[in-house]
Amino acid sequence: MSEQRHQVTVTVNGVTRRAEVPARRLLADYLRMDLGLTGTHLGCEHGVCGACTVLLDGAPVRSCLIFAVSADGHELTTVEGCCETGGALGPVQQAFLECHGLQCGFCTPGFITTITAYLEENPKPTEEEAREAIGGNLCRCTGYQNIVAAVLRAAEIKRERETPHE
Amino acid sequence: MKPPPVVYHSPDTVEEAVRLLAEHGAEAKVLAGGQSLVPMLNMRLTAPARLVDVNRLDDLAYVRSDRHGVHVGALARHADVERATHAFETVPLLRQAVRTVAHPTIRNRGTTVGSLVHADPCGEMPAVLALLDGEVLLRSERDGERTVPAADFFVGPMESACRDDEIAVEAYFPRPPGRTGTDWRELSRRNGDYALCGVGTLVRVDDTGAVAAAKAAFIAMGPVPQVVDLTEAAIAGDWSAAAEHAADQLDPEDDIHASAEYRRHLARVLTARSLKAAYEAVAP
Numbered sequence: 001m002s003e004q005r006h007q008v009t010v011t012v013n014g015v016t017r018r019a020e021v022p023a024r025r026l027l028a029d030y031l032r033m034d035l036g037l038t039g040t041h042l043g044c045e046h047g048v049c050g051a052c053t054v055l056l057d058g059a060p061v062r063s064c065l066i067f068a069v070s071a072d073g074h075e076l077t078t079v080e081g082c083c084e085t086g087g088a089l090g091p092v093q094q095a096f097l098e099c100h101g102l103q104c105g106f107c108t109p110g111f112i113t114t115i116t117a118y119l120e121e122n123p124k125p126t127e128e129e130a131r132e133a134i135g136g137n138l139c140r141c142t143g144y145q146n147i148v149a150a151v152l153r154a155a156e157i158k159r160e161r162e163t164p165h166e
Numbered sequence: 167m168k169p170p171p172v173v174y175h176s177p178d179t180v181e182e183a184v185r186l187l188a189e190h191g192a193e194a195k196v197l198a199g200g201q202s203l204v205p206m207l208n209m210r211l212t213a214p215a216r217l218v219d220v221n222r223l224d225d226l227a228y229v230r231s232d233r234h235g236v237h238v239g240a241l242a243r244h245a246d247v248e249r250a251t252h253a254f255e256t257v258p259l260l261r262q263a264v265r266t267v268a269h270p271t272i273r274n275r276g277t278t279v280g281s282l283v284h285a286d287p288c289g290e291m292p293a294v295l296a297l298l299d300g301e302v303l304l305r306s307e308r309d310g311e312r313t314v315p316a317a318d319f320f321v322g323p324m325e326s327a328c329r330d331d332e333i334a335v336e337a338y339f340p341r342p343p344g345r346t347g348t349d350w351r352e353l354s355r356r357n358g359d360y361a362l363c364g365v366g367t368l369v370r371v372d373d374t375g376a377v378a379a380a381k382a383a384f385i386a387m388g389p390v391p392q393v394v395d396l397t398e399a400a401i402a403g404d405w406s407a408a409a410e411h412a413a414d415q416l417d418p419e420d421d422i423h424a425s426a427e428y429r430r431h432l433a434r435v436l437t438a439r440s441l442k443a444a445y446e447a448v449a450p
Binding site: 006024 | 207
């Protein structure tokens with residue numbers, strides 16, 4: 001018996017995309033395999049590592065713990081959508097570059113999406129708040145110090161960019 | 167790993183959902199937030215033939231408060247419960263406890279009612295429901311609606327009274343009567359991990375500020391939330407003695423995370439601190 005397939009339509013980073021997938025297709029695999037958006041990484045596949053975090057209607061979620069069919073009709077933002085219009089680095093990406101917030105880069109997409117959403121909610125976090133904000137994401141390279149610094153720097157860059165030039 | 171093949175249903179109404187469960191309940195699982203179910207599917211610890219995805223039942227995505235308590239619909243995410251100011255003002259324990267459920271990202275998707283039905287002995291929300299003497303509203307095609315009090319709802323580890331032809335449509339968390347303070351605290355290796363021991367407490371005081379009632383509920387200390395009445399033990403305001411009394415009632419197990427003795431030690435320390443905090447929230 002062949003598996004039943006379902007049409008799944010989502011808006012990813014502002015673009016409407018659709019693909020036909022089996023019900024068991026995880027959202028992360030739908031993004032990577034069916035839509036070719038390989039920026040989203042899969043680490044543990046059971047919700048612990050945070051590498052696959054994407055924004056669903058603006059809120060960070062684990063894309064390994066949601067089926068693509070459940071996301072039908074919703075809006076998604078992946079790491080590919082965390083840049084500026086035109087493709088320049090977004091504030092969080094720029095801060096990771098400046099603060100050496102990544103080494104191998106595997107976990108980075110999950111951090112970028114999580115922090116991008118967090119700064120919308122709390123534009124001026126303290127160091128302790130920054131540390132708590134990334135508490136659900138694992139990184140095996142950096143030891144987190146530089147990532148915490150990157151959260152704080154990203155908040156600064158975001159404020160600078162949002163302040164209208166005189 | 168990847169989840170096994172499954173037949174997928176996405177009902178638009180509760181009526182349609184219970185009809186599907188009446189027909190397929192024995193081989194179906196209800197999918198709400200999926201933050202516990204999907205890991206189990208991914209690891210192939212479970213393999214239901216069908217999933218009934220209730221994420222289209224937007225009517226159940228509510229958190230409502232009145233002067234008696236807080237009603238949480240099946241599709242309200244933990245984050246909705248955490249953010250609802252009216253729910254915090256009515257039953258502060260909800261926000262006190264839900265903030266310790268996993269990480270914010272998980273709370274954005276996981277549902278409070280789903281975690282009750284999941285009945286994990288380490289889950290915070292079952293203990294909150296048990297401490298407050300709340301109840302769960304279940305619905306099936308066969309029986310219509312029925313209400314199960316918390317004391318009967320948690321049957322065993324990962325086992326609730328929700329039958330496989332039923333859907334839990336709402337949880338009700340009553341506001342404790344009188345001048346009652348509450349507190350939640352737990353110890354885990356890292357914030358967001360499963361607690362080695364967690365405790366919620368409730369202390370009611372009379373007009374003079376004396377303790378009129380005290381109660382604690384524990385997680386990770388038994389197969390279901392453990393509720394211990396501490397009124398008599400706490401009446402003198404000796405929190406350590408009351409905590410000692412509570413720990414004596416508990417029979418936790420050894421596992422790779424902590425020994426039973428260490429868990430009992432944590433119960434003593436956390437309960438004393440928690441009772442004090444709950445009391446001070448309402449003390450004159």
